[in-house]
Amino acid sequence: MRVNKEQVVLSKANIASTPNRVLVLRLFLTHNNTTLSLGDILNFLCFAEKSTIFRTLQLFEAKEILHSVVSVDGIKNYALCTQDCIVDNHTHLHGHLKCKECSLMFCTPMVSLPVFETRLGVKIDKVQIIANGTCKDCNQVAYQ
DSSP states (O other), rough: OOOOOHHHHHHHHHHOOHHHHHHHHHHHHHTTBBBBBHHHHHHHHTTSOHHHHHHHHHHHHHTSEEEEOTTTTOEEEHHHHHHHOOTTTOOOEEEEETTTTTTEEEEOOOOOOOOOTTSHHHHHHHOOOOEEOOOHHHHHHHHT
16 A cells, blocks of 8 residues: 555654545645645635534644644634744744735745844743735746
């Protein structure tokens, strides 16, 4: 029996391989650096039940296969975790770019990360950096 990449990822995360989980993970693997919302996934997997996909996304995020970012329009988007995720603390050392042309959101490497003052007794749990601009593909179309 041939083992595919989806089954390897699920197995490493101690997640049982079900058809829906494999399909959701395959969708993220084929959309590489792009984020997907629940609505996006339901459009691709139109036969799937919303509650099943939502639970799958929650599980994948809890098992650190995916990370999420809420865009300025309030929609939660998910992306595959990559090598830049710190295993011990699951920190994402990158920002996200929301393209004003195609409306897609992409994980974007950062040269440096912001440093926050915490002397006032605050505790920062999560930082989301969302840049607005034009993605590589849309930018190339504009200059052709």
